[in-house]
Amino acid sequence: MNVLINVFVALHVIGIAALLGGFMTQMKAMGAGTARMVPAMLHGALTMLVTGMALVGLNQAEGAAVDNVKIGVKLALLVVILGLVYVKRDDERVGRGPFAAVGALTVVNIFIATLWT
Template sequence: METLYDLLLVLHLIGWAIVLGGALTSLRAPRIAPGMLHGILTALVTGIAMVGLASSGLAADEPDNVKIGVKLVVAVAVTALVVVGNNRPEKATRGLLGAVAGLTALNVAIAVLWH
């Protein structure tokens, strides 16, 4: 199960990288870049699966539920912003993309710095 957990972690990080890269590259001409929706959904689903595996005791250490809750709220906020920008292209402004990039960076910082 550790191998499955590690594979999910790699996919999780790739999903967040797609979202951050898409947001940053689209700042000049604001739009939701192709793949950003898939990236955030990948990050969200793999994150939930990793928490399930860790909580069951099958892989990794027991997760900090407060930390996971905060990360989930941030991930849902990013998902909502990407979905709105994807479904209504006129809403995809620099502000929306900046919020997506900032919240994505925040989620990564929480993962790395919260002990």
């Protein structure tokens, strides 16, 4: 079971990397006002959602304690990120506010995952 959990953790990290990497590639364009939500951001957020739910289920099945408040906060942030990315995915240009919000919420989600114990 530990191997399966570790595989899902690795996939979760890949999802985070895709979301944050997609944001980082568009930061220069954000300064010019031509940023857009790239497909990697949507795919990364969806990967985070699916693997995160799988991780919660696997950890509970193994009998490990799961901090439901932490998971709820992370899920709420991810739903907002997914909403912003999904709604703006076809726009040729995305405003600085929504685009910066995706990046900021992603970083906050990472800090919650690593610092909230």
